[in-house]
Amino acid sequence: MGAAALALAYVANGRFDAFIQSSGLSTWDIAAAGLIAERAGAVVTDLSGGLWFDLAREARSLGVLAAPPAHHPALLALVH
Numbered sequence: 001m002g003a004a005a006l007a008l009a010y011v012a013n014g015r016f017d018a019f020i021q022s023s024g025l026s027t028w029d030i031a032a033a034g035l036i037a038e039r040a041g042a043v044v045t046d047l048s049g050g051l052w053f054d055l056a057r058e059a060r061s062l063g064v065l066a067a068p069p070a071h072h073p074a075l076l077a078l079v080h
Contacts, residue, residue: 008033012040018067
């Protein structure tokens, strides 16, 4: 697909079951769509299960996992 924001929006509306990207993202890539996914009920975290939005992180260093609450823990375990 090529756009993390689009993939996160697809998680928000149910078109995608989940979205995982291990790295290469910046805050501006995911800020709006990550919030949309959270407001739609998805759990959005970084790949360690922590905060996904952190302005202190360097550009192109973020990874993100977004999934429904029922699937998020299992997917988080798989990426570790």
